[in-house]
Amino acid sequence: MKLKNDLFLRACKRQPVEKTPIWIMRQAGRYLPEYRAIRAKSDFLTLCKTPDLAAEVTIQPVDIIGVDAAIIFSDILVIPEAMGMKLEIEEGRGPVFEHPIRSSEDAAMLKQIDPHKELSYVMKALKVTKKGLAGRVPLIGFSGSPWTLLTYMVEGKGSKTFSTIKKFIYNQNELTHQILDKIAVAVADYLSAQIESGANAVQIFDTWGGLLSPDEYAEYSLTYIEKVISLIKRKEEPVIVFSKGVHSNIKAISKCGADVVGLDWTFDIGKTRKKIGNRAALQGNLDPAILYAPVDKIQYEAKKILDAFGDAPGHIFNLGHGIHPDMEPEKAKALVDFVHSESKKIRGYKSDKKNKHK
Amino acid sequence: MKLKNDLFLRACKRQPVEKTPIWIMRQAGRYLPEYRAIRAKSDFLTLCKTPDLAAEVTIQPVDIIGVDAAIIFSDILVIPEAMGMKLEIEEGRGPVFEHPIRSSEDAAMLKQIDPHKELSYVMKALKVTKKGLAGRVPLIGFSGSPWTLLTYMVEGKGSKTFSTIKKFIYNQNELTHQILDKIAVAVADYLSAQIESGANAVQIFDTWGGLLSPDEYAEYSLTYIEKVISLIKRKEEPVIVFSKGVHSNIKAISKCGADVVGLDWTFDIGKTRKKIGNRAALQGNLDPAILYAPVDKIQYEAKKILDAFGDAPGHIFNLGHGIHPDMEPEKAKALVDFVHSESKKIRGYKSDKKNKHK
Numbered sequence: 001m002k003l004k005n006d007l008f009l010r011a012c013k014r015q016p017v018e019k020t021p022i023w024i025m026r027q028a029g030r031y032l033p034e035y036r037a038i039r040a041k042s043d044f045l046t047l048c049k050t051p052d053l054a055a056e057v058t059i060q061p062v063d064i065i066g067v068d069a070a071i072i073f074s075d076i077l078v079i080p081e082a083m084g085m086k087l088e089i090e091e092g093r094g095p096v097f098e099h100p101i102r103s104s105e106d107a108a109m110l111k112q113i114d115p116h117k118e119l120s121y122v123m124k125a126l127k128v129t130k131k132g133l134a135g136r137v138p139l140i141g142f143s144g145s146p147w148t149l150l151t152y153m154v155e156g157k158g159s160k161t162f163s164t165i166k167k168f169i170y171n172q173n174e175l176t177h178q179i180l181d182k183i184a185v186a187v188a189d190y191l192s193a194q195i196e197s198g199a200n201a202v203q204i205f206d207t208w209g210g211l212l213s214p215d216e217y218a219e220y221s222l223t224y225i226e227k228v229i230s231l232i233k234r235k236e237e238p239v240i241v242f243s244k245g246v247h248s249n250i251k252a253i254s255k256c257g258a259d260v261v262g263l264d265w266t267f268d269i270g271k272t273r274k275k276i277g278n279r280a281a282l283q284g285n286l287d288p289a290i291l292y293a294p295v296d297k298i299q300y301e302a303k304k305i306l307d308a309f310g311d312a313p314g315h316i317f318n319l320g321h322g323i324h325p326d327m328e329p330e331k332a333k334a335l336v337d338f339v340h341s342e343s344k345k346i347r348g349y350k351s352d353k354k355n356k357h358k
Numbered sequence: 359m360k361l362k363n364d365l366f367l368r369a370c371k372r373q374p375v376e377k378t379p380i381w382i383m384r385q386a387g388r389y390l391p392e393y394r395a396i397r398a399k400s401d402f403l404t405l406c407k408t409p410d411l412a413a414e415v416t417i418q419p420v421d422i423i424g425v426d427a428a429i430i431f432s433d434i435l436v437i438p439e440a441m442g443m444k445l446e447i448e449e450g451r452g453p454v455f456e457h458p459i460r461s462s463e464d465a466a467m468l469k470q471i472d473p474h475k476e477l478s479y480v481m482k483a484l485k486v487t488k489k490g491l492a493g494r495v496p497l498i499g500f501s502g503s504p505w506t507l508l509t510y511m512v513e514g515k516g517s518k519t520f521s522t523i524k525k526f527i528y529n530q531n532e533l534t535h536q537i538l539d540k541i542a543v544a545v546a547d548y549l550s551a552q553i554e555s556g557a558n559a560v561q562i563f564d565t566w567g568g569l570l571s572p573d574e575y576a577e578y579s580l581t582y583i584e585k586v587i588s589l590i591k592r593k594e595e596p597v598i599v600f601s602k603g604v605h606s607n608i609k610a611i612s613k614c615g616a617d618v619v620g621l622d623w624t625f626d627i628g629k630t631r632k633k634i635g636n637r638a639a640l641q642g643n644l645d646p647a648i649l650y651a652p653v654d655k656i657q658y659e660a661k662k663i664l665d666a667f668g669d670a671p672g673h674i675f676n677l678g679h680g681i682h683p684d685m686e687p688e689k690a691k692a693l694v695d696f697v698h699s700e701s702k703k704i705r706g707y708k709s710d711k712k713n714k715h716k
Contacts, residue, residue: 163682166647170655210603213623213645213678215662245568247605248626265571268606287571289524297528304573320571324521 001135003200008069008138012201012238012260014281014314020306020343021068022336023140025242026322027061028073032329034060044089048074051124058129062137064329066336069138069201072126072194076144076205079186080153082118083110093157100156102168107179113186115193122190123197130198141199143190145206145243146183146228147221150176153183162211169220176220184224188231195237203240203262204228210245217249222256229257240283244321254279265320270308281314288319291331298331299338306339311347359493361558366427366496370559370596370618372639372672378664378701379426380694381498383600384680385419386431390687392418402447406432409482416487420495422687424694427496427559430484430552434502434563437544438511440476441468451515458514460526465537471544473551480548481555488556499557501548503564503601504541504586505579508534511541520569527578534578542582546589553595561598561620562586568603575607580614587615598641602679612637623678628666639672646677649689656689657696664697669705 003009007021029035035057039047047053058073077095081087089095101107116123129139144152154165169176191202209221221243229239241253242262254261254276261276263269263284273282290301302317309315317339323332361367365379387393393415397405405411412431420428435453439445447453459465474481487497502510512523527534549560567579579601587597599611600620612619612634619634621627621642631640648659660675667673675697681690 161647161682163647163650163684166645167650170648170651210624214626216645245603245624248624248629266568266603266606268572271606287524287574289519289521290528292521292525293528324519326521 001130003135003138005068005137008316009200009238011314011316012240012281013236014278016313017347018344019340019347020315020317022317022339023067023069023071024061024065024319024323024332024336025071027065027067027071027332028057029323030325031323031327031332032060032064034064044075045087048078049121051121051128054121054125055128055132058125058139059132061332062133065332066340067137069140070129070133071140071142071203072122072129072199074122074125074142076142076149076207077152078119078122079113079143079149079183079190082113082115083183083186085110085153095152095157097153097156100164101150101153101179104172104175107175107182110179110182112182113189115190119190119193123193126194126197126199138200139198140201140203140240141191141194141197142203142205143187143228145204145209145221145241146180146187146224147212148206148208149183149187150180151208151211153179162208166211169216180220180224181227184227185231188228191228192231192233195232195234199237201238201240202232202234203242204258206241206243206246209243212246214248217243217246218252221246222249222252225258226256238281242283251276260314260316262318263320267320268308269305269315270310273309273312278312278314281316282309283316283318285318285320286335288321288323288327291319291323291327291335295331295334298335299342302335302338303342306343306346317343359488361493361496363426363495366674367558367596369672369674370598370639371594372636374671375705376702377698377705378673378675380675380697381425381427381429382419382423382677382681382690382694383429385423385425385429385690386415387681388683389681389685389690390418390422392422402433403445406436407479409479409486412479412483413486413490416483416497417490419690420491423690424698425495427498428487428491429498429500429561430480430487430557432480432483432500434500434507434565435510436477436480437471437501437507437541437548440471440473441541441544443468443511453510453515455511455514458522459508459511459537462530462533465533465540468537468540470540471547473548477548477551481551484552484555484557496558497556498559498561498598499549499552499555500561500563501545501586503562503567503579503599504538504545504582505570506564506566507541507545508538509566509569511537520566523569527574538578538582539585542585543589546586549586549597550589550591553590553592557595559596559598560590560592561600562616564599564601564604567601570604572606575601575604576610579604580607580610583616584614596639600641609634618672618674620676621678625678626666627663627673628668631667631670636670636672639674640667641674641676643676643678644693646679646682646685649677649681649685649693653689653692656693657700660693660696661700664701664704675701
């Protein structure tokens with residue numbers, strides 16, 4: 001089906017666009033009353049595993065906020081679960097693995113996945129979503145990066161110091177690499193299956209890349225992101241890599257094979273553009289907390305980012321991290337509208353008549 | 359009193375040294391059994407406020423680990439407490455302000471401090487420590503940065519998203535700057551009093567600088583660090599600024615008037631050296647978690663940092679953040695010994711005989 005709005009895909013490929021596309025990390029989520037209404041009737045994992053419900057919440061922000069892409073509603077921890085780890089999501093405490101990986105025996109229990117089997121509910125959700133979207137906007141699939149998944153698999157839950165994973169990698173280094181390799185294959189298979197099931201692009205979330213020193217990041221995270229990208233079966237579907245808090249390696253990330261590099265809000269997007277040149281498109285990077293500000297401040301900060309990037313091809317607007325659960329949806333909507341109208345001016349196209357005198 | 363070991367002070371001033379000095383953030387702390395023995399008999403705040411005990415735990419790592427500087431045992435939150443906020447430290451939950459700052463009325467309650475009065479216990483602890491050190495190594499005083507203190511004062515406790523402080527700064531911007539200004543004066547007075555009481559150097563801890571985007575960091579954090587530095591009454595006592603996770607502003611930080619810039623472990627210290635030039639000494643930056651590794655790995659990583667910095671003057675070795683409470687003291691000792699012996703080779707001095715054949 002031909003897409004009615006392919007701004008996002010064109011920007012990923014650094015092709016000209018008449019306005020800057022925008023989507024918002026965690027756009028299908030708790031800040032939307034429409035999402036909360038569905039969540040009230042089912043727990044988080046059930047929602048992930050019920051294709052019709054997952055599709056419904058995936059499409060909500062397209063209707064309500066007006067974003068230029070949908071991202072499938074799911075969780076990065078479905079892969080470790082598919083590999084055999086029992087996952088529980090405790091309310092208010094987040095996801096917990098009862099038996100985290102601590103030894104080679106634990107690791108040996110991890111099985112290679114067939115995403116069309118163990119994760120068939122995600123594939124089904126993608127197909128239902130595509131149907132529901134009816135070509136309005138592209139659909140993004142995603143996965144956690146091997147390093148970020150390993151962090152959860154070894155810690156077992158969230159952490160303040162991440163001591164357990166650090167002890168693990170320094171004292172069981174060979175085993176660490178073996179598991180990362182196994183996860184990388186699973187992630188690649190998973191993303192390939194998502195593309196096969198209709199995803200128009202895929203994003204690799206490396207939430208915990210920033211825990212590592214520059215050399216460690218290269219060794220434990222980027223190596224396996226590269227492996228994933230090299231293994232994904234795709235035609236022209238772009239790959240987005242988002243490593244949070246990874247400044248020292250940003251140039252290396254731009255050479256890892258990704259079409260798009262995501263930036264958190266601590267980057268200067270203009271300087272980063274200059275630094276990495278034309279190797280990849282950039283996605284980002286408004287501080288999610290800016291949406292707490294009055295609308296004129298939101299617009300001021302969004303304009304700074306648009307201006308800093310300039311009129312070159314290859315910018316996808318996004319927040320620098322997920323939208324906060326207590327955000328007013330109207331603020332997100334105001335951001336989307338502003339990015340659309342303002343970027344038309346920057347990109348040299350005539351504004352809609354209604355925006356002309358703004 | 360003339361110092362027997364002034365390596366640290368010379369490195370701060372970018373003067374030649376025969377070996378690289380090292381101290382460790384949180385070196386007076388829970389990883390030491392000798393510290394835990396004292397803590398078992400008194401709670402954290404009592405320990406801070408009892409000069410003889412504070413001095414005792416301050417000196418412990420000089421004896422046990424062999425560091426080249428002592429840092430006074432205290433807490434950054436003693437300033438908000440002195441300004442009138444009731445502080446409680448709950449076991450396992452960290453520090454909590456019962457009545458955080460949320461309005462101009464709350465802010466109006468904050469009083470300007472006389473550090474020789476409200477914080478006389480810190481001044482006393484410095485004097486007792488100096489006596490106990492008997493000139494063995496320099497003594498470092500410290501404070502939180504205005505921004506980091508404000509973060510705690512508004513949040514009231516630790517946070518995952520720091521939504522409250524972000525809402526505060528965007529919606530009460532003028533008030534934010536008024537309070538930051540008030541805190542900056544208090545911090546400067548406090549650090550001046552510490553120097554008067556014997557501190558040979560002072561460090562400003564900006565733990566939460568990394569929450570901010572580059573422009574916000576300049577507006578809310580660096581401006582007030584600069585104000586503090588400009589107000590401190592000092593002779594030749596160096597000022598160290600450590601903003602955690604602040605990559606985009608590192609060049610600006612190096613021009614803020616600090617003698618030394620602290621780096622967390624996500625920086626490449628060699629590249630940062632080149633970037634900021636000779637404007638300031640650098641302190642850091644081993645990943646604290648590396649101390650979980652076997653000693654040969656610790657030495658390998660420490661050597662990488664020493665080599666990356668090279669033989670130029672102006673390096674103080676440290677971890678990139680505080681030492682973890684569950685660390686083995688022997689690992690810290692091994693790091694200190696290695697930095698001393700290895701840096702002698704790099705800096706072109708002959709090693710001790712006992713290290714000659716290593």
